[in-house]
Amino acid sequence: MKKLILVLIVFAAIAGGLVAYWFGRRADITIGSKHFTEQRVLGEMIAQLIEHHTDLTVKRQLGLQGTMVCFEALKEGDLDMYVEYTGTGLVNILGEGYDANLSRAEVLKYVRERFTEKYKKADLVWLDPLGFSNSYCFAMRDDHAEQLGATKISDLAAHKDILKPGFDHEFTIRPEYERFPDVYGFWFSKPVQIFAPDLMYGVLKEADVDIIDAFWTDGRIKDYGFRLLADDKDLFPPYDACILVRREVLEQYPSLRKALSMLSGKITGEQMRQLNFTVTNELRPHADVAREFLKSEGLIP
Amino acid sequence: MPMLGSMLAVTFIEVIAERRAALLTQTAQHLFLTFSAVVLAVTIGVSLGILLTRFHRLSMPVLGTASVVQTVPSLALLALMIPLLGTGVIPAIVALFLYAVLPILRNTYTAIDEVDPAVIEVGRGMGMTNWQILTTIEIPLCIPVVMAGVRTATVICVGIATLCTFIGAGGLGDIIMIGMESGEKGSLLIFAGVIPAIALALALDGLCALAQRLLTPKGLKLAEKAT
Numbered sequence: 001m002k003k004l005i006l007v008l009i010v011f012a013a014i015a016g017g018l019v020a021y022w023f024g025r026r027a028d029i030t031i032g033s034k035h036f037t038e039q040r041v042l043g044e045m046i047a048q049l050i051e052h053h054t055d056l057t058v059k060r061q062l063g064l065q066g067t068m069v070c071f072e073a074l075k076e077g078d079l080d081m082y083v084e085y086t087g088t089g090l091v092n093i094l095g096e097g098y099d100a101n102l103s104r105a106e107v108l109k110y111v112r113e114r115f116t117e118k119y120k121k122a123d124l125v126w127l128d129p130l131g132f133s134n135s136y137c138f139a140m141r142d143d144h145a146e147q148l149g150a151t152k153i154s155d156l157a158a159h160k161d162i163l164k165p166g167f168d169h170e171f172t173i174r175p176e177y178e179r180f181p182d183v184y185g186f187w188f189s190k191p192v193q194i195f196a197p198d199l200m201y202g203v204l205k206e207a208d209v210d211i212i213d214a215f216w217t218d219g220r221i222k223d224y225g226f227r228l229l230a231d232d233k234d235l236f237p238p239y240d241a242c243i244l245v246r247r248e249v250l251e252q253y254p255s256l257r258k259a260l261s262m263l264s265g266k267i268t269g270e271q272m273r274q275l276n277f278t279v280t281n282e283l284r285p286h287a288d289v290a291r292e293f294l295k296s297e298g299l300i301p
Numbered sequence: 302m303p304m305l306g307s308m309l310a311v312t313f314i315e316v317i318a319e320r321r322a323a324l325l326t327q328t329a330q331h332l333f334l335t336f337s338a339v340v341l342a343v344t345i346g347v348s349l350g351i352l353l354t355r356f357h358r359l360s361m362p363v364l365g366t367a368s369v370v371q372t373v374p375s376l377a378l379l380a381l382m383i384p385l386l387g388t389g390v391i392p393a394i395v396a397l398f399l400y401a402v403l404p405i406l407r408n409t410y411t412a413i414d415e416v417d418p419a420v421i422e423v424g425r426g427m428g429m430t431n432w433q434i435l436t437t438i439e440i441p442l443c444i445p446v447v448m449a450g451v452r453t454a455t456v457i458c459v460g461i462a463t464l465c466t467f468i469g470a471g472g473l474g475d476i477i478m479i480g481m482e483s484g485e486k487g488s489l490l491i492f493a494g495v496i497p498a499i500a501l502a503l504a505l506d507g508l509c510a511l512a513q514r515l516l517t518p519k520g521l522k523l524a525e526k527a528t
Contacts, residue, residue: 011340032388035467035478035482037483062469063467063469063478064468069383069467073387078387079388219484280483281486283483283487286479
């Protein structure tokens with residue numbers, strides 16, 4: 001009998017926890033992000049703007065696994081918004097090739113049109129860009145790049161036989177990766193090693209590889225003293241960061257659009273990299289870094 | 302070098318102090334995820350294990366299915382949960398349960414199946430019903446083996462629960478991932494998450510050991526001592 005009571009208590013505790021969780025998650029707006037620094041900082045900024053300028057309650061689901069998890073959750077309504085990049089929308093989500101001559105504004109326009117057509121049911125809105133583009137690029141150790149005299153990707157052609165390339169998995173399945181040899185006219189002779197994106201920086205520093213794919217605004221580039229090589233033949237599409245949101249919530253809460261639009265055009269690439277650097281180099285919590293930025297821009301009191 | 306070490310120690314303490322509220326929440330979430338999944342796995346695993354000993358023909362497909370699920374990489378299983386159950390705690394518990402159930406199910410089935418038929422015969426000779434044989438002979442005799450399965454399941458769950466951050470379920474994976482994302486100094490945050498996770502695994506394992514001792518019948522303990 002005693003044992004039975006014990007078992008009942010255990011079950012009651014779990015049921016209680018789940019019920020508490022269920023009520024805990026009832027927020028008006030759920031904000032998601034992928035699992036890298038910039039995404040978490042931007043997610044926090046959006047959350048704090050909404051909390052300051054509307055009466056809505058916000059739930060944060062930051063650090064989700066990759067683009068497809070975020071997008072799937074947004075489509076299913078588990079998330080109401082997250083920050084997406086136009087290039088990712090074009091290449092990863094729509095799975096389309098692109099015209100290298102399109103400008104940033106044209107890519108945004110195209111992605112908006114195609115999303116309206118393709119995801120009618122979810123009805124997603126690309127709000128105006130936040131200001132910076134976080135494109136893919138290549139990074140090398142600064143002294144190594146100096147020694148080879150490399151400042152742009154074309155410069156690597158002369159050294160293709162000696163450079164050891166290391167890329168992350170998502171990069172190697174992108175269309176840009178396949179198009180690289182056609183666009184630049186060379187490919188590396190040494191085999192490509194594939195790493196988890198977060199580990200590539202350490203591997204490059206330790207000289208286990210010589211060249212990696214990186215994000216333009218990643219704070220760790222500064223941290224590790226790497227050099228970014230310019231994409232001089234426009235292999236990569238623009239990656240303008242925009243809030244991707246369900247129209248449903250914009251219409252349900254009229255105050256929302258105004259709060260969200262406060263961030264449009266507000267963040268330059270240099271600022272974003274500095275914010276990322278502050279998080280990774282000083283190990284500051286994302287929420288604090290986001291709050292300080294919003295205050296310095298006068299977006300929250 | 303010792304100077305550098307002590308500076309690191311100071312930074313480590315600062316980092317933890319700055320995030321102690323978050324760390325406490327994450328540890329609680331981690332415990333909750335693991336605990337719910339294991340309790341669910343014990344309930345279903347033990348009952349199903351007993352049922353299988355009564356319907357032997359089903360044992361192959363059921364145990365086989367559970368084994369196949371076990372071989373699915375955890376990250377993939379979590380990603381598969383999203384279209385079915387969305388993000389958050391519920392899909393995370395379901396995924397953890399799927400990993401926890403096999404060791405418990407298999408140990409229960411094997412242990413009951415291998416109870417000495419002579420002992421059962423004795424019970425039957427004394428006029429025991431099937432239910433009495435199950436509750437007073439078979440279950441008590443197989444507790445050590447079942448508990449071994451529960452302990453395996455618990456340790457697996459504490460480990461896999463660190464990945465539940467990827468579907469928005471929180472837990473210590475949050476701070477570990479933030480550490481992974483943070484370059485060279487991020488290892489401080491990784492430690493800040495890994496240490497409580499290890500402590501949690503050891504504590505829960507200790508708790509299971511205690512439960513095992515309390516539940517094992519005296520007779521079995523005496524027999525163990527004698528050999």
